[in-house]
């Protein structure tokens with residue numbers, strides 16, 4: 241997980257977490273025993289590192305600015321915590337812990353918005369996504385699709401593909 245603990249990286253992460261306290265990493269909350277709210281963060285890693293590179297390029301920092309604006313409404317910027325950030329079925333999933341009721345709806349909408357937006361952005365490089373990989377589903381651009389060994393389906397063909405994948409491949413040999 242920690243690939244580069246250079247002083248520059250730590251300084252950069254510190255500045256990031258000062259601006260967006262909810263990106264502070266205190267261990268993996270899903271890994272029992274590793275997480276503690278009281279633990280001093282090392283800043284070798286932040287929650288932003290959990291966002292795949294293409295989406296990080298495309299969505300950060302505006303995604304964090306939007307979250308901060310929502311949290312400020314409930315004075316919750318310093319209390320908010322992520323539970324998990326990951327890619328699932330090709331889209332960005334932002335899972336958070338408890339939050340005040342008055343911002344629950346807005347927070348859910350924010351999570352859903354980036355879940356949806358991520359299907360249009362290449363997970364590898366951040367360019368517009370044009371292809372879907374099959375098997376392990378991800379959305380990628382034409383250039384990144386060429387680097388992938390498995391078959392990809394143009395996003396414009398997805399309806400046709402899902403109707404009958406076998407028939408689709410018979411008609412589109414690639």
Ligand SMILES: [Zn+2]
Nearest residue numbers: 362365381384
């Ligand atoms: Zn790409």
